[in-house]
Amino acid sequence: MNGIFNACVTTAGLRASAKWWLAICTFVFVAAAVARQPSDGSAAGLDGRWYHDGAPTRILVAPDGRSITIMNEFGQRSDGYAGDPQILVIPSLAITGRVSKDGRRITWTNGTEWRRESSVPGPTVNINGRWFRNGQPTSIDVARDGRNFTIIQEWGLRATGRITGNGELIVPAWGVTGQVKQDGQRIKWSNGTEWTRPRLF
Incomplete structure (x- = not known):
């Protein structure tokens, strides 16, 4: 009888340990997933069309909210990432871009600037x-x-x-x-x- 009781206690203990391990593993997995989520400074809001001197450009933001691909007005693509809420880094071009507080302008270290606005103040008269x-x-x-x-x-x-x-x-x-x-x-x-x-x- 004692053997049966001890066996039951051992089995119950193993089940309790398994539950604890499952809970711990679940907590670690969730914590890791949360850690991978983009912060409030995610680049997701930068996805879409931009303009450089009136010519359309584009930023493609990956689902992780951090990895990006930029496309200039000539269709050339370059990969990069959001270093922090206001900084974009494009290693292959050796440039970084600073996003304005309102998220409507990106000033690049190569001297160029991208804007969200599609309207460009051109000549005030029709040159056509x-x-x-x-x-x-x-x-x-x-x-x-x-x-x-x-x-x-x-x-x-x-x-x-x-x-x-x-x-x-x-x-x-x-x-x-x-x-x-x-x-x-x-x-x-x-x-x-x-x-x-x-x-x-």
């Missing part, structure tokens, strides 16, 4: 249409996004360009920039040339 250089017809065809354009000079050569956040016209293929004058009738280019609007009398 026909222009002239020294009496020779030229033209600018602005895309639907209002930021990118195709430009045709007097010899019929075409190039693409974009309007920056400060209203400057940039044509990378030709290595020139242009400033639209306030009257909307002139564009002064960095190569010393000037385009004018045809006037109707």
Whole structure:
């Protein structure tokens, strides 16, 4: 009888120990899972479309809320992570980005800045249409996004360009920039040339 009683006590003790071990293991697992969860400074709120000088860029945030992939305006991707609530680190590019307090702006250490706003303050006048250089017809065809354009000079050569956040016209293929004058009738280019609007009398 004693043997049976002792066996029961031992079995009960083993069951109690197993329950304790299960509880401890569960606690450790939950604690580890909680530790892996993103903090309040998670990068999740940065996921989606951004803009660099009016050109669309993107940030893709992984489910862990910390790992990110950034895509610049040329479609080039680079992986990184959120170092803390306001810092993004992109090791392959050797740059970091500081997120503004309102989460609408990222200032990168390479001197560029990304903004959430899709609207970019470009020229206050419409530059789309026909222009002239020294009496020779030229033209600018602005895309639907209002930021990118195709430009045709007097010899019929075409190039693409974009309007920056400060209203400057940039044509990378030709290595020139242009400033639209306030009257909307002139564009002064960095190569010393000037385009004018045809006037109707």
